[in-house]
Amino acid sequence: MAHRWTNDLTHDDVTPERAWLNRRQIIAAGGLAGLAATGLAPRATAAPEGLKPNTWEEITTYNNFYEFGTGKGDPAENAHMLTTSPWSITIDGLVDRPGDYSFEEVMEGMTVEERIYRFRCVEAWSMVIPWNGFELADLLDKVGVKAEARYVAFETALRPDEMPGVRFPVLDWPYVEGLRLDEARHPLTIMATGIYGRDIPNQNGAPIRLVVPWKYGFKSIKSIVRITLTEDEPPTSWNKANPREYGFYSNVNPEVDHPRWSQATERVIGSGLFARRQPTLMFNGYEEEVASLYEGMDLTENY
Numbered sequence: 508m509a510h511r512w513t514n515d516l517t518h519d520d521v522t523p524e525r526a527w528l529n530r531r532q533i534i535a536a537g538g539l540a541g542l543a544a545t546g547l548a549p550r551a552t553a554a555p556e557g558l559k560p561n562t563w564e565e566i567t568t569y570n571n572f573y574e575f576g577t578g579k580g581d582p583a584e585n586a587h588m589l590t591t592s593p594w595s596i597t598i599d600g601l602v603d604r605p606g607d608y609s610f611e612e613v614m615e616g617m618t619v620e621e622r623i624y625r626f627r628c629v630e631a632w633s634m635v636i637p638w639n640g641f642e643l644a645d646l647l648d649k650v651g652v653k654a655e656a657r658y659v660a661f662e663t664a665l666r667p668d669e670m671p672g673v674r675f676p677v678l679d680w681p682y683v684e685g686l687r688l689d690e691a692r693h694p695l696t697i698m699a700t701g702i703y704g705r706d707i708p709n710q711n712g713a714p715i716r717l718v719v720p721w722k723y724g725f726k727s728i729k730s731i732v733r734i735t736l737t738e739d740e741p742p743t744s745w746n747k748a749n750p751r752e753y754g755f756y757s758n759v760n761p762e763v764d765h766p767r768w769s770q771a772t773e774r775v776i777g778s779g780l781f782a783r784r785q786p787t788l789m790f791n792g793y794e795e796e797v798a799s800l801y802e803g804m805d806l807t808e809n810y
């Protein structure tokens with residue numbers, strides 16, 4: 508399969524940031540030999556043309572992380588309060604080896620690579636983000652998924668003492684999300700632990716968050732503390748909050764408008780005062796890779 512993310516997104520402007528090699532990730536990737544696998548090695552620069560990643564500044568100061576407030580600048584201001592080490596993830600449900608896995612145990616054996624992905628928020632803005640992460644499928648294999656499992660449910664930490672935003676009933680906390688098992692196992696689906704080769708900042712979902720690049724940004728749940736394999740479709744925060752506006756699938760689709768705005772175009776973050784708009788691509792540009800997951804489904808019904 509042609510993996511488009513390796514050849515249509517350039518990485519020309521990240522050279523200074525590449526110097527910020529992250530110790531934890533290099534160790535997780537298996538020492539210096541793992542450097543090539545992080546994507547920080549020169550092979551990541553191959554792309555001849557295409558989109559440029561947003562700057563570190565843009566990616567880390569314009570955020571949605573409602574546990575820290577609903578303003579775009581609130582997470583950058585407040586997320587330092589979140590204790591991210593030690594961290595553990597409970598992996599349970601229909602798995603062979605359930606348990607509480609420390610962050611270090613989760614990372615054991617995972618191959619951390621760089622993935623430069625388009626990121627499209629349901630609010631119709633977009634960025635391009637150079638993530639560091641590993642394929643979720645590898646973690647699922649590590650814990651062993653039982654044959655009856657059909658969905659994966661995710662949960663964010665809920666810490667009222669560290670998260671000023673959860674005092675407000677904006678959402679039914681904790682933030683929860685879910686994927687069908689085949690979506691979760693798709694090679695584009697990653698667990699991100701870094702950006703630009705540095706630890707992922709708290710406001711972006713430290714120490715570990717999901718990234719599903721063909722879905723609206725809200726599916727990419729941050730600061731995950733629980734992963735549960737289930738037989739039934741799990742509830743998801745935005746669907747619970749407003750089922751008419753947010754479905755379970757939430758695939759980026761320029762042809763299906765949000766009830767309150769068009770999804771045909773997107774505002775490009777970082778394109779200046781008079782922000783450029785560009786057409787939104789089907790499945791956020793990953794149609795070739797993921798369309799087969801939805802064969803025979805009515806994408807207007809299954810929004």
Ligand SMILES: Nc1nc2c(c(=O)[nH]1)N[C@H]1C(S)=C(S)[C@@H](COP(=O)(O)O)O[C@H]1N2
Pocket residue numbers: 566569570571572573574627628629663682710711712723724725726727728729730
């Ligand atoms: N736990 C949690 N995860 C979350 C959110 C949130 O409010 N809480 N916001 C989502 C939304 S709407 C978007 S667009 C992305 C934003 O990710 P970024 O701030 O890293 O760009 O995170 C998603 N994950």
Ligand SMILES: [Mo]
Pocket residue numbers: 571628629630723724725
């Ligand atoms: Mo979003």
